[in-house]
Amino acid sequence: MIYLDLLLGFLRVGCFAFGGAYGAIPLIRDVVLSYGWLTDEQLTYMIAVSESTPGPIMVNLATYVGSSQAGFWGAVLATSAVVLPSFIIILLLMIVLKNIIKNKYVQAVLRGLKPCIIGIIMATGIFMIVNNVMNIRAENGFELKALILTVVLAAVMFLPKPILKKKVSPIILIVISAVLGIMVYGIG
Secondary structure (H helix, E strand, O other): OHHHHHHHHHHHHHHHOOOHHHHHHHHHHHHHHHHOOOOHHHHHHHHHHHHHOOOOHHHHHHHHHHHHHHHHHHHHHHHHHHHHHHHHHHHHHHHHHHHHOOOHHHHHHHHHHHHHHHHHHHHHHHHHHHHHHOOOOOOOOOOHHHHHHHHHHHHHHHOHHHHHOOOOOHHHHHHHHHHHHHHHHOOO
16 A cells, blocks of 8 residues: 555646745645655655766655655656656657757747757856956956956867867866866965
8 A cells, every 4th residue: 555655646746836945845844744655744855865876856855755665666666656757748759859959930930949059158158257247346446367367268178179179078078177177275
């Protein structure tokens, strides 16, 4: 009977939890408390643990509750039940989109959206650069270290392409950014 309760409870969470993990917490709380699997205090502690461990909160909570109520197979069942609705919806969308994506009107919309998305990403990047370089907290309102880092990273990103005929990998750029940030600002 516990297996059926876990399946139905976490299927309900998976089907009706919208707005991400934090939007799902009230539904998870309702399901867990209605079945008496955890007390409100235990659930609060588990939410804190689930937030600090890798992975989605809903999956972590489902795994923990399933494990605490029915062992390994309870954890497998609860975790599967909470992700199954999303998995099925994504599969159905992919089947539908696979056929729709070839439509010339859909292609035209996507081509029109591409520059908009690029513009939004560039605007966000420029906004972040300006905010970091024109730091209000700095004495003179200008952060020279941030400007130098921005120029160095831009050079690392744009200069190798004409010379090497190859772009710098985003992963390498992130690693260089982290190393330079630690060197300039230190840790902590």
